[in-house]
Amino acid sequence: MRRTVLERFPAGGPRGHWPAEEFARDRRNEGLAAEVVMDLESDAFLVVVPRPAPEPAV
Template identity: 85%
Template sequence: MRRTVIERFPAGGPRGSRPAEEFAAARRGEGLAAEVVMDLDQDAFLVVVPRQSADGDH
């Protein structure tokens, strides 16, 4: 599945802080299928949404 990154958050946030999850939840509230994934190479959380191809092919 192809996905588009809509926001990045550093993984080293304060204990108990989940800005990526909060951002994704807000986008889901707007109707986007946002989810959080971890980019181990960049040590960051990414908020992603499914990419819609121009020709409708998934």
């Protein structure tokens, strides 16, 4: 599945504060299927939404 990154958040956020989860929740409240994933290479949380697969050429 392809995904589009909406926003990136550093993994070292303040204790007890989850900015990526809050951003994703707000997007879900707007009707988007947002979720948070961890990008280990950049040590960041990504808020992503699924991107539809392109229609096959006929």
